[in-house]
Amino acid sequence: MTTTSATPRLAVRHLTKRFGALIANDDVSLTIAPGELHCLLGENGAGKSTFSACLYGLLQPEAGEIEIDGVTAELTSPAKAIASGIGMVHQHFVLVPSFTVLENIVVGTGSGLRLDMTAARGRILDLSRQFGLEIAPDRLVADLSVGEKQWVEIVKALYLGARLLILDEPTAVLTPQESERLFAIIQQLKASGIAVILISHKMNEVMRSDRVSVLRKGRLVGTVTTKDVTRDDLTMMMVGRPVAQVHARSKPGAGETALSFTGVSLAKGGRTHLKNVTLDLAAGEIIGIAGVAGNGQDELLEAVAGLVRPDSGSIHLRGEDIGALSVHDIARRGVGYVPSDRFRDGLVSDFSIAENLILGQHWDERWRSGPFLDETATRRSAEQAIASYSVMASGPDMLCGRLSGGNAQKVILAREFAKARHLLLCNQPTRGVDIGVIEFVHGELLRKREEGCAILLVSEELEDIFALSDRIAVMFRGEILGIFPRHEADIARIGPLMAGHAHGAAA
Amino acid sequence: MIADLLETSIIISVLAATVRIATPILLAALGEMIAERSGVYNMGLEGTMLMGAFTAYIGAYYTGSLWLGVVIAMITGGLMSLIFAFMVITLKVEQIVTGLALNLLGSGLSIFWLRAAFANAGQTPTTPFFDTVPLPLLSDIPFLGPILFDQKILTYVAFLLVPATWYFLFRTRYGLELRCVGENPKALDIKGLNVAARQYAAVVFGGLMAGLGGAFLTVGSAARFVPEMTNGRGWLAIVIVIAGLWRPVPVLLATLVFSFLDALQLQIQGIGVAIPYQLLLAMPYVCAILALAIRRSHSGAPAMLGIPYWRR
Ligand SMILES: Nc1ncnc2c1ncn2[C@@H]1O[C@H](COP(=O)(O)OP(=O)(O)OP(=O)(O)O)[C@@H](O)[C@H]1O
Ligand SMILES: [Mg+2]
Numbered sequence: 001m002t003t004t005s006a007t008p009r010l011a012v013r014h015l016t017k018r019f020g021a022l023i024a025n026d027d028v029s030l031t032i033a034p035g036e037l038h039c040l041l042g043e044n045g046a047g048k049s050t051f052s053a054c055l056y057g058l059l060q061p062e063a064g065e066i067e068i069d070g071v072t073a074e075l076t077s078p079a080k081a082i083a084s085g086i087g088m089v090h091q092h093f094v095l096v097p098s099f100t101v102l103e104n105i106v107v108g109t110g111s112g113l114r115l116d117m118t119a120a121r122g123r124i125l126d127l128s129r130q131f132g133l134e135i136a137p138d139r140l141v142a143d144l145s146v147g148e149k150q151w152v153e154i155v156k157a158l159y160l161g162a163r164l165l166i167l168d169e170p171t172a173v174l175t176p177q178e179s180e181r182l183f184a185i186i187q188q189l190k191a192s193g194i195a196v197i198l199i200s201h202k203m204n205e206v207m208r209s210d211r212v213s214v215l216r217k218g219r220l221v222g223t224v225t226t227k228d229v230t231r232d233d234l235t236m237m238m239v240g241r242p243v244a245q246v247h248a249r250s251k252p253g254a255g256e257t258a259l260s261f262t263g264v265s266l267a268k269g270g271r272t273h274l275k276n277v278t279l280d281l282a283a284g285e286i287i288g289i290a291g292v293a294g295n296g297q298d299e300l301l302e303a304v305a306g307l308v309r310p311d312s313g314s315i316h317l318r319g320e321d322i323g324a325l326s327v328h329d330i331a332r333r334g335v336g337y338v339p340s341d342r343f344r345d346g347l348v349s350d351f352s353i354a355e356n357l358i359l360g361q362h363w364d365e366r367w368r369s370g371p372f373l374d375e376t377a378t379r380r381s382a383e384q385a386i387a388s389y390s391v392m393a394s395g396p397d398m399l400c401g402r403l404s405g406g407n408a409q410k411v412i413l414a415r416e417f418a419k420a421r422h423l424l425l426c427n428q429p430t431r432g433v434d435i436g437v438i439e440f441v442h443g444e445l446l447r448k449r450e451e452g453c454a455i456l457l458v459s460e461e462l463e464d465i466f467a468l469s470d471r472i473a474v475m476f477r478g479e480i481l482g483i484f485p486r487h488e489a490d491i492a493r494i495g496p497l498m499a500g501h502a503h504g505a506a507a
Numbered sequence: 508m509i510a511d512l513l514e515t516s517i518i519i520s521v522l523a524a525t526v527r528i529a530t531p532i533l534l535a536a537l538g539e540m541i542a543e544r545s546g547v548y549n550m551g552l553e554g555t556m557l558m559g560a561f562t563a564y565i566g567a568y569y570t571g572s573l574w575l576g577v578v579i580a581m582i583t584g585g586l587m588s589l590i591f592a593f594m595v596i597t598l599k600v601e602q603i604v605t606g607l608a609l610n611l612l613g614s615g616l617s618i619f620w621l622r623a624a625f626a627n628a629g630q631t632p633t634t635p636f637f638d639t640v641p642l643p644l645l646s647d648i649p650f651l652g653p654i655l656f657d658q659k660i661l662t663y664v665a666f667l668l669v670p671a672t673w674y675f676l677f678r679t680r681y682g683l684e685l686r687c688v689g690e691n692p693k694a695l696d697i698k699g700l701n702v703a704a705r706q707y708a709a710v711v712f713g714g715l716m717a718g719l720g721g722a723f724l725t726v727g728s729a730a731r732f733v734p735e736m737t738n739g740r741g742w743l744a745i746v747i748v749i750a751g752l753w754r755p756v757p758v759l760l761a762t763l764v765f766s767f768l769d770a771l772q773l774q775i776q777g778i779g780v781a782i783p784y785q786l787l788l789a790m791p792y793v794c795a796i797l798a799l800a801i802r803r804s805h806s807g808a809p810a811m812l813g814i815p816y817w818r819r
Binding site: 057 | 678679680681683684686687690691693694695696697698699700810818
């Protein structure tokens with residue numbers, strides 16, 4: 001670190017990238033020193049992923065110069081970027097589920113007919129030991145938890161010899177505990193001189209960086225040293241206005257029971273997903289489900305949406321047993337469902353925004369004129385949704401696959417919030433969206449609540465849960481270990497339950 | 508009469524015929540397996556085999572060399588799959604439709620060319636054909652010897668391709684990369700490797716093998732070309748890849764099952780059992796349909812099979 005500290009690891013000058021008329025990166029210049037943790041901050045669609053893709057050679061900028069360790073680099077392909085020492089962990093996993101961890105890491109490397117798997121395994125174990133990444137080389141990637149997949153992605157980049165590591169929203173899918181681990185790993189990377197570019201919408205994470213560059217609508221607003229600024233300064237730079245985090249809310253009304261679970265259990269593939277869940281949710285009430293991901297939250301919502309059938313127990317929606325109803329019939333009863341994996345379960349990437357917004361309800365009178373789809377009506381409502389959710393898009397015809405991650409999430413929210421007349425099932429609604437949108441989503445959720453909609457909210461962001469819930473339930477291994485009114489719930493009570501430590505007499 | 512079938516000499520002749528009948532199907536199926544491992548369906552196998560059969564015949568007829576015929580058939584198969592690869596990998600045209608078009612091309616072109624070459628298409632001349640090459644020592648093993656080791660060179664090649672493709676897919680660097688392309692091409696793309704080049708290579712290999720399989724039908728056994736003589740073998744090879752879970756050894760087993768049924772029906776017909784021969788002829792195909800119906804899930808299928816890769 002003594003010799004190289006003068007030359008920056010990365011210097012970008014006047015980088016510009018256009019998509020047709022849209023300027024995704026407009027004259028961006030920045031430098032990053034070896035061992036620096038540099039955050040890229042910006043609203044959804046500000047151009048962060050585009051900037052990373054240009055550095056990794058996946059996109060070709062129209063103008064600009066890139067220097068790595070003082071040497072000009074022509075990054076026209078990922079091969080050249082890798083050769084220059086750039087590594088990247090993408091916003092969505094790029095792994096082969098049917099391969100082992102080892103195979104995922106070594107595929108595409110090496111020379112000659114055969115790969116020296118023993119040597120590769122040794123190097124991988126060395127890397128993981130050096131940086132504190134726990135990975136088991138022989139496990140199938142399909143069997144890994146989300147966090148473990150993220151460690152594999154990082155080792156993949158390090159194995160290729162990355163000296164500059166770009167992490168595009170790695171924490172969006174991680175539990176808070178896993179995010180802590182990630183920061184410990186980043187500390188190790190920094191200590192060995194690797195520069196890290198971190199993209200995140202979470203302010204507490206951004207505040208742990210050395211410097212922050214803020215992008216707004218493709219332009220670099222500025223680069224600041226983190227310890228000289230506050231969160232509010234950064235928010236101002238990013239959104240151009242202060243963001244209020246608190247919303248006024250009324251007392252919970254004693255509405256009728258909108259949704260009730262009675263002794264619902266579900267086991268699948270030898271694992272218990274739901275264990276004797278009994279829960280009542282009133283109209284106009286928000287119940288937040290706290291818990292580490294993978295403890296049955298997904299299945300709880302899927303059971304209500306009709307995507308999985310419980311083995312025993314019953315679920316009643318406004319007094320009606322929905323056990324035998326199809327997904328479609330349940331949705332028609334005014335149930336909205338925001339799934340956690342947006343691209344797999346929420347959107348059709350090759351459909352336009354307008355089409356995705358009516359997906360599953362295209363039979364509705366509103367979108368039809370006779371047997372045909374009513375183009376004008378769908379377009380008009382799509383334009384409305386784009387405006388009110390401030391989706392950054394060229395128009396209702398833009399394909400959803402081209403939207404930035406957060407903007408794709410907004411399309412799902414717009415559709416499902418509109419669909420939810422009586423019940424809204426929300427799984428990680430604020431995953432990957434910027435703080436301006438979080439504020440908006442919180443406002444919308446509370447508005448739906450005022451309208452008498454019942455809301456079941458699953459989130460790993462305790463901030464979401466505390467800010468919105470009337471009652472908070474903690475799930476662990478498919479079981480509800482405790483349920484508290486919001487004013488009685490705090491981290492000290494909820495934290496141990498999330499880890500499965502039932503307190504008091506319950507053992 | 509049925510009892511005749513249990514005589515040792517008959518069993519040996521049925522099993523030896525099974526191995527012989529398996530040859531062209533196994534060649535095509537192993538080639539298709541490699542192509543599909545890269546994520547590309549080649550539904551044009553039937554047409555490619557047919558052109559292989561035809562060009563081997565015409566090549567051997569004009570050059571007088573059986574081996575030149577074989578080489579010409581492979582080149583033809585390779586060229587046809589190159590056209591196919593350009594359409595579906597570079598232009599990203601629908602794979603199934605393009606494959607079907609390739610079948611029409613093979614069928615039409617072979618008949619047209621046959622008529623153009625020989626005035627009397629009903630009475631085409633014959634060529635010589637490959638003899639069996641008994642392997643020293645091995646062919647003397649009782650029972651197994653005459654079944655496995657008294658065959659034609661192309662048969663040995665086909666069976667040796669089973670361990671060869673297995674080694675390639677599961678033990679070499681290129682095999683791992685190929686499987687990666689079929690499962691998640693982006694995972695290879697972001698390591699800076701060329702996805703399309705690997706798909707081209709796999710598809711062209713499939714074409715070479717289909718051409719070789721076709722050649723076996725003419726210069727390997729029939730010694731003449733008859734229109735539509737592949738008779739569904741290309742389609743059978745596609746079914747076999749599915750039934751064989753995209754793995755070399757199960758593909759071999761599936762090929763042997765179908766070929767055995769075919770050999771059996773020939774033998775039964777030969778000794779004149781009173782079953783309508785159409786029923787017997789249909790046996791391998793009925794079995795293929797059953798095999799597809801029984802295989803409920805597509806476990807083993809490359810995840811991106813049939814889906815063109817776009818970098819987004
Ligand atoms: N292939 C493409 N074609 C057209 N427009 C695109 C394409 N890729 C990205 N865009 C647009 O470029 C802009 C920047 O997108 P980018 O993905 O870089 O945003 P981002 O800052 O990463 O946002 P997020 O926080 O939501 O992930 C967006 O408006 C997006 O719609
Ligand atoms: Mg992004």
